[in-house]
Amino acid sequence: MLLAACVPAQPMTASAAFVEPLADRAPAQDATACGLRIVEVGDARLAPETLGVVSGRAIKAPPDRDAWLRSVAMGLGSRGYSVRFAAPAGDSREVQVSITLKSLWVYDLTSNKVANVVISVAAQQPGHPGLSRDYRGDITRVNWSSSDDELQKLTNAAFGLALDKVGQDLRALCPDQGG
């Protein structure tokens, strides 16, 4: 068993589908039908193919990172928004949003696993000064076995925490909120 443990751990590839672990889901918000038009999603990281290394096991980004980040952006849908992807439009009542992944790293610290994510959000809506800031999602859990499921859930949970904060701030730009 000890010898088996010393075989270098094969990397895992993160899923391109963002799914929030149930235990971490933000409390359900009243649906306000505030429309979000995601005009751009991007990845500003250097060496973006690696998302982290936990106990010697590399976590690789999904091959289609654009699809992955779009899936993450759709996570705003479970925070009371109606989300779609479209080109910018000057006369839209929707809040126009650009989302960029600035950093994401998943790693181990003694017997724990840690995920830190930073996403940059720029949003505008006619009549509102607009929004441009970074949002963090930081989470720590005990590392039981560095399994695919554990690491995937941790990564998604970190994104979920960042999306919670994004969702709170975007509310001010919604037309029915006076934005």
Next chain:
Amino acid sequence: MKIGGVAAVLACLALATGATGATPKYLLPRDARVVEGGRFVDVIVPQQEIKSDINPSNAALATGGGLIAALIDAKIQADRTKKAELEIEPVRSALAGFDADKLAKETTSVMLANAPWLQVHSVGFGRDDSIVGLSGALDASPAEKVLFVLYRYDLSPDFASVRVSARLLLASKTVSGAKAPTNRLDLKYLTYAQTVQSIVTLPSPAKDSTENASRWAADNAAMTRKALAIAFADMTTLIPRALDLSADDVKVMSKGERKVLGGHIGRLVEQGATGSLLFSDDLTYVQTIAH
């Protein structure tokens, strides 16, 4: 059954040490310096922001092991990690825009200029420091010989110091006797393996880590930025010095006075106006940041 997490790492380390006898590889044979075709230098920075660190709990060690003690350790370490990650958040936020990757690449360029005998073929950049990742990098290398420079930058568990380290590995694409590709990274097949570190400490650090973290975060993390610049700059001289060490140098250094500086234990090699150099199989330079 695969074991992950800390248990696996400890088990493998125990086996590796026992199986190979762990002969230090921090002396580079002179005849290994010159290589045909030059060396590919792979800069690896396995992080995207400054890391936190904790002191591990030792209940299992103190009580002779057992499941209960291991669970106690896990709980203590979980609490310490959560605290450290909360305390470091303002430092990370204040460091927004700081490009440590660029600094690591520039540092390596200067270091390579200080050690032209390394015969650089080309330089690459990556983040995957797993054994499988490094093995893949060996496969992809345009040169037979590879120098991996694995950087790490973090804050000490008490938040008193900023630390930058570089782990140096001289590896070969082709190794006769290696049963699996990943075996090429086994210590016995590496030409050289060494770690150098620079520790930059706050003046009069507090006992309270939260207070220390506040100082590092203040003024847009001015002191942290300065400390990281100093520590990375130290790498440009520490790395060539480490590569140049001879057996006679090690004999002399091993006789130095035993010291604990910046949380690091080692034999004092030299003490200058700006800081002190310690040897404990690795080379560590410890200094205090000026106000």
